[in-house]
Amino acid sequence: MVHVEVMNLTTRLSLLEEVQQQSELAWDEFSAIYSQLLQRWLAGEGLQSTDADDIRQDVMLVVMNEIVHFQHSGRVGAFRCWLRRILANRLMRFFRAKGRSGYTNDLSIVADELFSDDSEVSRNWDLEHDRFIMMRLVESLESRFSHQSILIFKRVVLAGEDASLVANEVGVTLGALRVAQHRVLQALKTLADGLVAT
Amino acid sequence: MNKPHAPRDRQWHPSRQEYHLWLRGQLDGSRQQVLEDHLRSCEACAVALPQDRLEEDPFVANLRSLLACADKPTNDESVTSEACLSMADSAEITTDQFVARKRWHPELLIGTGGVGEVWIAVDTKLNRTVALKKLRRETAHIESAQRRFLNEARITARLNHPGIVSVFDLVEDGSHSFYVMTLVRGQSLKSRLTQYHRQVQSNQGGRERELLALLRHWIAVARTIAFAHSQYVLHRDLKSENIVVGQFGQVTVLDWGLAKPMEGFAHGAKQGDDSAASPTNKDRSAGSITLQGARIGTPSFMAPEQAEGRSGDVDPRTDVWGLAAVLYEILTGVAPFVGSNADDVMDAVIHQPVVAPLDLVPDLPTALNEICMGGLRKERHRRFQTAAEFADQLESWMATQTSRRIADTARQSLFEMSDDLMMVFDHRPAVLWANSAWQRSLGWDPNALVGQRPNAMVHPDDTADDDEVFEVLYRGETASGMKRRTLSHDGQYRWHSWTATPILEEGIVCTIGRDIDAEIKRQREYESLLNAFPEAMVVMSREQTIRFVNVQLTELFGHEASALIDQSVSVLWPERLRAAYAARFMRYIRERAVSARDGNHRFFGVRKDGERFPLTIRFSTTQVDEEWLTVATIRRIE
Numbered sequence: 122m123v124h125v126e127v128m129n130l131t132t133r134l135s136l137l138e139e140v141q142q143q144s145e146l147a148w149d150e151f152s153a154i155y156s157q158l159l160q161r162w163l164a165g166e167g168l169q170s171t172d173a174d175d176i177r178q179d180v181m182l183v184v185m186n187e188i189v190h191f192q193h194s195g196r197v198g199a200f201r202c203w204l205r206r207i208l209a210n211r212l213m214r215f216f217r218a219k220g221r222s223g224y225t226n227d228l229s230i231v232a233d234e235l236f237s238d239d240s241e242v243s244r245n246w247d248l249e250h251d252r253f254i255m256m257r258l259v260e261s262l263e264s265r266f267s268h269q270s271i272l273i274f275k276r277v278v279l280a281g282e283d284a285s286l287v288a289n290e291v292g293v294t295l296g297a298l299r300v301a302q303h304r305v306l307q308a309l310k311t312l313a314d315g316l317v318a319t
Numbered sequence: 320m321n322k323p324h325a326p327r328d329r330q331w332h333p334s335r336q337e338y339h340l341w342l343r344g345q346l347d348g349s350r351q352q353v354l355e356d357h358l359r360s361c362e363a364c365a366v367a368l369p370q371d372r373l374e375e376d377p378f379v380a381n382l383r384s385l386l387a388c389a390d391k392p393t394n395d396e397s398v399t400s401e402a403c404l405s406m407a408d409s410a411e412i413t414t415d416q417f418v419a420r421k422r423w424h425p426e427l428l429i430g431t432g433g434v435g436e437v438w439i440a441v442d443t444k445l446n447r448t449v450a451l452k453k454l455r456r457e458t459a460h461i462e463s464a465q466r467r468f469l470n471e472a473r474i475t476a477r478l479n480h481p482g483i484v485s486v487f488d489l490v491e492d493g494s495h496s497f498y499v500m501t502l503v504r505g506q507s508l509k510s511r512l513t514q515y516h517r518q519v520q521s522n523q524g525g526r527e528r529e530l531l532a533l534l535r536h537w538i539a540v541a542r543t544i545a546f547a548h549s550q551y552v553l554h555r556d557l558k559s560e561n562i563v564v565g566q567f568g569q570v571t572v573l574d575w576g577l578a579k580p581m582e583g584f585a586h587g588a589k590q591g592d593d594s595a596a597s598p599t600n601k602d603r604s605a606g607s608i609t610l611q612g613a614r615i616g617t618p619s620f621m622a623p624e625q626a627e628g629r630s631g632d633v634d635p636r637t638d639v640w641g642l643a644a645v646l647y648e649i650l651t652g653v654a655p656f657v658g659s660n661a662d663d664v665m666d667a668v669i670h671q672p673v674v675a676p677l678d679l680v681p682d683l684p685t686a687l688n689e690i691c692m693g694g695l696r697k698e699r700h701r702r703f704q705t706a707a708e709f710a711d712q713l714e715s716w717m718a719t720q721t722s723r724r725i726a727d728t729a730r731q732s733l734f735e736m737s738d739d740l741m742m743v744f745d746h747r748p749a750v751l752w753a754n755s756a757w758q759r760s761l762g763w764d765p766n767a768l769v770g771q772r773p774n775a776m777v778h779p780d781d782t783a784d785d786d787e788v789f790e791v792l793y794r795g796e797t798a799s800g801m802k803r804r805t806l807s808h809d810g811q812y813r814w815h816s817w818t819a820t821p822i823l824e825e826g827i828v829c830t831i832g833r834d835i836d837a838e839i840k841r842q843r844e845y846e847s848l849l850n851a852f853p854e855a856m857v858v859m860s861r862e863q864t865i866r867f868v869n870v871q872l873t874e875l876f877g878h879e880a881s882a883l884i885d886q887s888v889s890v891l892w893p894e895r896l897r898a899a900y901a902a903r904f905m906r907y908i909r910e911r912a913v914s915a916r917d918g919n920h921r922f923f924g925v926r927k928d929g930e931r932f933p934l935t936i937r938f939s940t941t942q943v944d945e946e947w948l949t950v951a952t953i954r955r956i957e
Contacts, residue, residue, distance in 0.1 A: 142513060252385045265428045267438075278379060296358040296365035304355075304427065307344045310378055 135314035136258070137200060141189055152181055154257045159208065162249060166231055169223065172215070179211045180204075193315050200316055201250045205243060209235035251317045258312050266305055273298050274305035332364055333357060348504065352448060356441075423488065423499050425451050434464045434576065435471075439502060442487075449487065450502040459494035471576045472498040474552055482543030482572050503571045508536060508645070509559035516652035533649045534717060536562070539570035541642050541710035548635045548706055551581045555633065557641030558620040559648055581634065618664040619654035620644040623697045626665040636699040639709055643694025643702075646713070650691060651679040686716050740805070740815060740832035744773040748789060751827065760834060762808025773830065778804035778812050792821045792828050802839070805832065814839040855953040863888045863904055866948060875955060877927035888951075893925045907938045908949045924953070932956075 139147030156177055163173035184207065193199050212232035234242035259279075263271050269291060276282045277298070288298040333341075333354045340346045341354050358364050373379050425438035440451035452472075458464040469491060476486035476498075489498040515529045540562055544554055556577040563571045622640035624632040647655045655673050658664040673695045677688040690712050696702045703709040734741055734754045740761070741754040750773055753765035763776070774785050781803045791798045797820040804812035815832035822829065846867065849856055855872035859865050865883050873880050876891055883890065888904070889897040900922065907920070924934045933956040940949045 142510065251381075255382060255385045267425055267427070270426065278373060279383060281373075281383070294359060294362065294365065296361055299365055299368055300355045300358055301426075303342065306379070309382075310344065 134311070135316070136312050137193070137315040141191070143189065148185070150261060152185070154254060154261075155184070155204075156181055157257070158250065158253045161253070162208075162246065165249075166228065167224070168228070172219075176208075176211050176215055179215075180208050183207050183211070198247060201247055202238070204250075205235055205246050209233075254317050255313065258309060258317075261312070262305055262309060265308065266301075269293070270301040270305050273301045277302050278306055330361075331357075332361065338364070338368060356447075359441075423449070423451055423497070425453070434458050434468050440499065442499070448502050449499050450484070451497055451499050453497035454494055465493065465496060467576070468496060471578065474578045474580070475500065475575045478547055478550055478552060478575070480543055480546045482539060482546070482570055483575075484571060484573065503563045503565070503573065505563040505565035505569075505571070507560050508533075508540075508562035508564055508570075508649075511536070511564055512559060512649050512652065515649075519652075530649075531717065531720070532568075534646075534713060536564050536568070536570050537642075537646055537649055538710050538714055538717070540572055540645065541706050541713070543570070543572045544638050544642060545706040545710060547578070548581075548638070552578055553581060553633065553635065554578050554638050554641065555625070556620075557638060557645055558654075559645050562645070618661045618668065619656050621665065621668055623669050624699065626668040632699065634699070635705060636702050639694050639702050639704070639706055642706060642709055643691055646691045647673075647676055647695065650676045650683060650687060653679070655695060684716075684720075690716060738834070740834075742768065742773060742830050743827050744830070745827055746793065748773050748828070750775075760807075761805060761813070773828075774803070776806045778806065780804075788819070792819055795821055795823050797821070802835065803832075857883075857888060857891070857951050857953065859888050859949050859951065861908060861947055861949070863901065863908075872953065875926075875953065876924065891924050893923055893931055896923060908940060908947075921956075924955075 134142070136147055136151055140151045159177040159180055160173060163176060164170065168176065184204065187207075191200070191203055209232050212235065213229060216229040216232065231242055234240040235246065237243060262274075266274075273287060273291060273293075276287045277284050284298055284302075285295055288295045291298070293301075337346065337350070337354055341351060346354060358368075422442060422444050423440050424443055425440040427439040428436055434455060435452045436455050438451045438453070440449050441447075442449050452468075453459075454464065454468055469489070472486060472489045475484060476489065479485075484501040484503060487499045487501075490496060512533055515526070515533060518529065519526055540557075544557070547554060552575075554572065554575060554577070556574060557572075561572065561574045563573060565571065618626065620641055622633075622637045624637060644655050647653075656664050656667045656671065658667060673692065675688055676691050677683050677685060690709075693703050693712070694709055703712070737754060738756055738760065740756050742750050742757075743752045744750045750768045750771050753763075753768045755765055757763045757765045757768060761776070768775070774782050777785070788798050788801060797818065799818040801817040801819075803815055803817055805815050806812055813834060813836040816835045817830055817832045819828050819830040821827070846869075849858075849867065849869040850871075852869060853871070855875045856867075856869045857865055857872055858867040865886055865888050868878075868880050868883050873883070876883075878890075889901060892900045903920075920936050920938075922934055922936055923931055925931050935954050935956060937952045938949055939952075940947055942948070
């Protein structure tokens with residue numbers, strides 16, 4: 122697999138686009154990240170782990186079947202909103218089928234709130250989504266770039282350290298540092314495009 | 320090229336605008352490469368680079384705030400280097416063996432395969448970008464993986480062909496071995512064909528052209544494989560992901576990781592190397608690690624002998640199957656066998672019949688279907704025997720296709736230039752196609768005629784015998800000389816003379832209508848002039864066939880005009896006298912001078928009811944449209 126898409130040497134399509142083009146590799150990466158996000162979120166809302174498993178699987182199944190048809194409106198957070206509605210829908214169905222057995226709180230309220238765009242639950246979901254996805258995408262870059270490039274990126278871009286200082290410590294020219302920093306940042310932007318509101 | 324932005328020295332520098340485009344990610348691949356290669360070594364440019372871009376970038380601002388609050392309370396806006404570094408404690412400043420070697424500097428991991436991973440790397444000596452393949456950390460320590468890896472490097476290096484990457488360097492260093500090769504830029508055949516099938520689904524234009532382009536790429540792949548076979552090398556892992564189509568249409572076959580020298584032709588490689596690439600049954604446990612890895616992604620493209628693990632049966636025809644599977648995917652959008660897991664797929668490869676491409680794509684040319692299936696026979700002896708033969712077949716189909724397209728285009732333009740009305744209809748009968756003469760001469764949009772009955776525009780009084788005409792046509796005979804009035808857009812009718820000829824094997828009828836409106840009108844004028852003449856007249860040819868009679872003549876002889884037209888004029892004479900009259904007539908007609916001198920001639924005529932009566936005839940001869948016609952003016956003698 123020695124090929125690079127013609128458009129740009131360092132960046133590919135966004136993860137979302139790759140998934141929509143039915144790349145199996147991208148789907149594996151995507152589903153690993155989103156399954157984890159859903160699991161964490163559902164656990165955070167107090168669902169028992171077997172129930173959370175079921176709902177997560179249901180949601181991922183819908184996403185898998187429908188993502189090809191998902192059209193990004195260009196509006197900020199269109200994707201996480203789409204996902205949030207699927208999640209709300211599945212939660213609702215789950216509680217309709219199961220009732221409140223085993224739960225002291227009425228969790229269908231959470232589902233209701235999740236439907237509404239400006240509820241507290243939705244705002245938290247949005248924030249949690251962006252934070253988690255971004256973190257995992259940064260992690261996924263680590264397998265795509267050399268340790269050195271990643272280190273430069275973290276120190277200069279994330280931590281805002283002085284570039285000349287970092288270049289000195291790492292032992293590269295300032296120009297090489299700028300190239301590395303730029304490439305990793307571009308790759309992250311491309312990867313995150315459409316998934317995380319930026 | 321550009322105005323240098325740091326002009327203190329005489330060296331060339333990218334312009335400030337180029338740097339801005341680069342920072343925004345808007346430079347194309349090659350310009351980006353040039354700029355980055357320059358920036359790495361240019362102190363002046365690095366220092367002059369817009370410093371504040373990072374702080375201005377809303378993406379970075381958002382990123383910093385998102386990640387900062389990941390492990391901290393949200394109200395704390397400050398980001399320290401420790402906080403962020405803690406997320407990647409594994410990232411240390413390392414000087415690995417590649418940096419130590421100085422020349423090849425891996426930069427970006429772009430792909431991972433069975434045993435190796437591929438990096439974009441910089442050749443610091445020649446300042447160019449290359450591809451570097453090294454062992455994957457997980458399997459690097461396994462000796463058989465190392466051997467396989469080196470085997471791949473040597474085989475790739477040995478195959479000197481435009482469709483295969485060139486190897487620049489090989490460093491053998493146990494688990495740190497790597498080799499360096501051309502960086503192939505382009506789009507995988509997989510993504511090209513996926514795009515094509517998406518186009519087909521959404522009914523976008525340009526489909527045929529794209530299919531032909533994909534088929535040409537396939538031929539290049541087959542030729543590359545044929546070359547490898549000529550060098551006694553089998554690929555064994557052909558799939559559309561392993562084929563890259565470059566910007567200029569150049570095709571490269573990648574991933575010779577499973578390639579192996581053919582049995583009995585250990586050409587240039589020691590027999591010992593062979594076992595690394597082709598595990599024998601004894602060796603299976605070691606080989607299966609990598610084989611398994613290779614199988615997982617690609618059983619859909621595997622030949623039955625591979626799926627069954629009959630490694631002794633793997634030969635060039637195994638690659639023929641692989642080529643056919645790629646062709647299948649080009650034609651249908653899917654691999655010949657798919658399933659939810661590798662075992663199911665392999666089971667299907669062994670036991671299930673291949674679904675013909677034609678069953679998935681009903682409008683596929685049958686010849687293409689057959690060529691493709693010719694590579695997908697489970698028994699090797701029934702497949703195409705060589706990749707070259709396979710490529711030849713498709714190439715010759717493409718050639719006929721191209722010449723047919725040229726002929727079609729030429730024919731189409733001739734049809735469109737014609738002033739005659741043309742249409743093609745089917746058995747229903749409904750119009751399938753009409754030419755643009757319909758627009759030019761009658762004002763009808765040819766496309767609006769499609770689906771209508773072929774005589775939809777014909778005057779209702781002229782369609783009486785059309786059903787009979789259709790019957791004649793469907794028997795396979797040509798029908799001609801049908802005079803019909805055809806409606807024009809302004810409500811007027813024009814006369815056309817139609818000829819129709821069936822093409823039975825296609826189940827269609829081609830018709831062509833010549834405009835005879837002016838001709839018919841002239842004839843009508845001429846008829847009404849003759850009818851206005853007080854005496855009976857008959858117009859005949861040199862052969863004495865009646866061409867026209869006026870009203871006075873039909874009244875005199877008691878015949879309908881239609882019963883006389885095209886008959887011999889002798890029907891007007893008593894039977895006994897016909898032979899003699901014919902001879903006299905001949906003389907009058909031939910020798911126009913005689914008729915002019917002799918004036919009236921006496922004859923006997925016979926009415927339809929049998930009554931005989933004496934008459935005189937005056938002859939005059941005239942030339943109409945190259946034909947000599949004789950006008951006989953007849954007067955009854957009372």
